[in-house]
Amino acid sequence: MSRVYNFSAGPAVxxxxxxxxxxxxxxxxxxxxxxxxxxxxxxxxxxxxxxxAEADLRDLMEIPDNYKVLFLQGGASQxxxxxxxxxxxxxxxxxxxxxxxxxxxxxxxxxYGKVNRIASSEDxxxxxxxxxxxxxxxxxxxxxxxxxxxxxxxxxYKELPNTKGKILVADVSSCFxxxxxxxxKYGVIYGGVQKNIGPAGTVIVIIREDxxxxxxxxxxxxxxxxxxxxxxxxxxxxxxxxxxYICGKVFKWLKKMGGLEAMKERNEKKAKLLYDFLDQSQxxxxxxxxxxxxxxxxxxxxxxxxxxxxxxxxxxxxxxxxLKGHRTVGGMRASIYNAMPYEGVEALVAFMKKFxxxxx
Amino acid sequence: MSRVYNFSAGPAVxxxxxxxxxxxxxxxxxxxxxxxxxxxxxxxxxxxxxxxAEADLRDLMEIPDNYKVLFLQGGASQxxxxxxxxxxxxxxxxxxxxxxxxxxxxxxxxxYGKVNRIASSEDxxxxxxxxxxxxxxxxxxxxxxxxxxxxxxxxxYKELPNTKGKILVADVSSCFxxxxxxxxKYGVIYGGVQKNIGPAGTVIVIIREDxxxxxxxxxxxxxxxxxxxxxxxxxxxxxxxxxxYICGKVFKWLKKMGGLEAMKERNEKKAKLLYDFLDQSQxxxxxxxxxxxxxxxxxxxxxxxxxxxxxxxxxxxxxxxxLKGHRTVGGMRASIYNAMPYEGVEALVAFMKKFxxxxx
Numbered sequence: 276m277s278r279v280y281n282f283s284a285g286p287a288v289x290x291x292x293x294x295x296x297x298x299x300x301x302x303x304x305x306x307x308x309x310x311x312x313x314x315x316x317x318x319x320x321x322x323x324x325x326x327x328a329e330a331d332l333r334d335l336m337e338i339p340d341n342y343k344v345l346f347l348q349g350g351a352s353q354x355x356x357x358x359x360x361x362x363x364x365x366x367x368x369x370x371x372x373x374x375x376x377x378x379x380x381x382x383x384x385x386x387y388g389k390v391n392r393i394a395s396s397e398d399x400x401x402x403x404x405x406x407x408x409x410x411x412x413x414x415x416x417x418x419x420x421x422x423x424x425x426x427x428x429x430x431x432y433k434e435l436p437n438t439k440g441k442i443l444v445a446d447v448s449s450c451f452x453x454x455x456x457x458x459x460k461y462g463v464i465y466g467g468v469q470k471n472i473g474p475a476g477t478v479i480v481i482i483r484e485d486x487x488x489x490x491x492x493x494x495x496x497x498x499x500x501x502x503x504x505x506x507x508x509x510x511x512x513x514x515x516x517x518x519x520y521i522c523g524k525v526f527k528w529l530k531k532m533g534g535l536e537a538m539k540e541r542n543e544k545k546a547k548l549l550y551d552f553l554d555q556s557q558x559x560x561x562x563x564x565x566x567x568x569x570x571x572x573x574x575x576x577x578x579x580x581x582x583x584x585x586x587x588x589x590x591x592x593x594x595x596x597x598l599k600g601h602r603t604v605g606g607m608r609a610s611i612y613n614a615m616p617y618e619g620v621e622a623l624v625a626f627m628k629k630f631x632x633x634x635x
Numbered sequence: 636m637s638r639v640y641n642f643s644a645g646p647a648v649x650x651x652x653x654x655x656x657x658x659x660x661x662x663x664x665x666x667x668x669x670x671x672x673x674x675x676x677x678x679x680x681x682x683x684x685x686x687x688a689e690a691d692l693r694d695l696m697e698i699p700d701n702y703k704v705l706f707l708q709g710g711a712s713q714x715x716x717x718x719x720x721x722x723x724x725x726x727x728x729x730x731x732x733x734x735x736x737x738x739x740x741x742x743x744x745x746x747y748g749k750v751n752r753i754a755s756s757e758d759x760x761x762x763x764x765x766x767x768x769x770x771x772x773x774x775x776x777x778x779x780x781x782x783x784x785x786x787x788x789x790x791x792y793k794e795l796p797n798t799k800g801k802i803l804v805a806d807v808s809s810c811f812x813x814x815x816x817x818x819x820k821y822g823v824i825y826g827g828v829q830k831n832i833g834p835a836g837t838v839i840v841i842i843r844e845d846x847x848x849x850x851x852x853x854x855x856x857x858x859x860x861x862x863x864x865x866x867x868x869x870x871x872x873x874x875x876x877x878x879x880y881i882c883g884k885v886f887k888w889l890k891k892m893g894g895l896e897a898m899k900e901r902n903e904k905k906a907k908l909l910y911d912f913l914d915q916s917q918x919x920x921x922x923x924x925x926x927x928x929x930x931x932x933x934x935x936x937x938x939x940x941x942x943x944x945x946x947x948x949x950x951x952x953x954x955x956x957x958l959k960g961h962r963t964v965g966g967m968r969a970s971i972y973n974a975m976p977y978e979g980v981e982a983l984v985a986f987m988k989k990f991x992x993x994x995x
Contacts, residue, residue, distance in 0.1 A: 277663065277666075277668055278662065278663060278668050278669065279667070279668030279669060281668070281669050281673055283673065283674070283675045283678075284675070285675070285873065286672060286673055286674055286675060286676060286873065286876060287673060288669070288673050289670065289672055289673050291662070294661050294662055294670050294672070295661070295662065297661060298658045298659075298661035298662065299658075301654050301655070301657060301658035301661070302638065302651070302654055302655065302658065303637065303638060306637075307639070308637055308638050308639030308641070308954065308956065309638065309639060309641050309648070309956070310649065310654050312646060312649055312654070312833070312834040312835075312881065313641055313643065313646055313647060313648050313649050313654075314643070314646055315643045315644070315645070315646060315957060316646060316835065318643075318957070348708040348709045348710070348713075348836060348875075349708045349709055349713075349858055350708070350858075350872045350873055351872070352857065352858050352871065352872040353708070353709075353856060353858040353859075353872075355856075355857070356856030356857065356858065356859075357856070360854075360856075383856070383857055386853075386854055386856075387854065467873065469873050469876075473672070474672040474875075474876065474877040475672075475676065475873040475874065475875055475876045475877070476708060476836045476837075476873075476874075476875030476876070476877065476878060477836070492854065493746075493854075494720075494746055494747065494852065494853075494854050496713060496715075496716030496717070496720075496743070496746075496856075496859065497712065497715070497716065497743055498709050498710075498712050498713040498716065499713075499716075499856065511712065512710045512711070512712040512713075513645065513646065513710055513827065513829050513835040513836075514835065514836075515708075515834075515835055515836030515875065515878075516646060516829075516834065516835045516836070517834040517835070517836065517877070517878070518836060518875075518877070521672065594668065596668065596669070597675060597678070
């Protein structure tokens, strides 16, 4: 077995010890004589898996009792519909556009009500987070929507928007569990797990209880109604059981690593190594304004497309995988999620140094 | 490692060699240096996985070129909404009610149009399939809906309904790939994979191309629109990648076993062993009329609740797991899907014999 350093934006690197434990338990989960994949979702062993996963997540994020934790399917893209379907009472919502995913979320919400795009950073290819201290929040807005970490563009809100008392809804897919979070500041925090937590196919929605309503948008599918899922504790139908099992193992790994404070330190240290190198490099350049830089996704360019392509190719040959940037930004992107070890970023920076010497 | 015989109705037993291969590849899939869980869904190795999975499924089921194969999320329950949202043009559909899942599908469809329940077997706890040779099909019906194998009640359509020219839509979750099927008789065949194919979290929809429309029910979420998913080849957003990978391995296993004709023979042989025993037993009795018996789900009772409970408990102690029947039928249920070996049914029948001797 030879593992690479995998800088994929998602699905992405997972902790080796989690994968190893999953492999070890594949044929026989803890003496049950079966794989977790083969287990009834109504069985006692699976009930323990999902209950512990939720309890560990609540511990890690210090989720208050008046918030529900839902393990759902369909990814963030399905939540783009579920959120307005469930939360629009007045039929109005304010969206802050900081990248492709916020944009898509806003487009989808327009099917269900009036959408105000109250700020955007599209003028500069989403390379910054707009000033959100005094935005024109609609008096009737049912919520204010953000994508908190922008995977493609490498930006992150360092301060949450001033929503002037309105509910904040945040897609945290690419910064989930990367640092401590004050859940009470949000009405809904949600994200696909396939970047920082587990395998694709599970989306976690953390929602304040009073926002779970019965009088949703007419025609809302039962499966997309938060009330259905909350009442059934995510077991209205068969959940993505194996994915939830892997997420649970990652939660335990995070607790063992010291929790979200420790992850934040570790992530800052990794990001600093890469950003410090970029800031002094003659060849490579970060694409994001410094104060809005993500700890998770680091896009950079040489300014020369051919050289970018050469870099990605040679990096791959050196065991540094998936460094190609998104087509809308070009160049490179290193996603350095929780499970990326410091050594992976060291190896990347050492490779970049060598490449710079050879190609400048 | 000690494996049990797992008679769970779903999630359910998977082929041991598939699980073993998944365990072996967990840390490093075919020299990529990463797990399939860590792999970008846009990467070449995953593209190969999903492309091969679809090709193998097409081979197995002989799916004509004018049908699309979609790998989706949300289970059958989400399809209960997606089907009427996508297929109702006239806003009318006919449902045949042969169990809880058909009933739920009909209820959900009522959100989107007029639902005619044109036949039902609810009068006898769904223990038979109604005569469907001459039903009052609505002239305006956009489709006729069935649940082809009824997991809870253990019935199966041996002949498809006469739809009088209307499109047939079938939920085949619990008989998926258990025997050959003539795809051309259906407009849509779909099912959750967690009974006969793979881990929970993937639903496969096989749909005739001309039924994929742009003018769906107003407010249909983008993710629930078949056109979105068909145009993007199931990669509109991140799919349940690991689940698709396991399904692909099961397809290869099925081909190696001889395909669906061979599975049918094998399944008939297993079911015959159990049904023949039931038919001569003084203690146990099948709950379904003989001509509608499922090859996959076999409910039976002793007629004495305490004895049923004793049976389930002692069977479990003997390594025969998950034999408790659904609460609406009571008694026991043995689900003997593709991956259940003949030896598992032999062990069950031997145990039943012994139990009968001891308790009659």
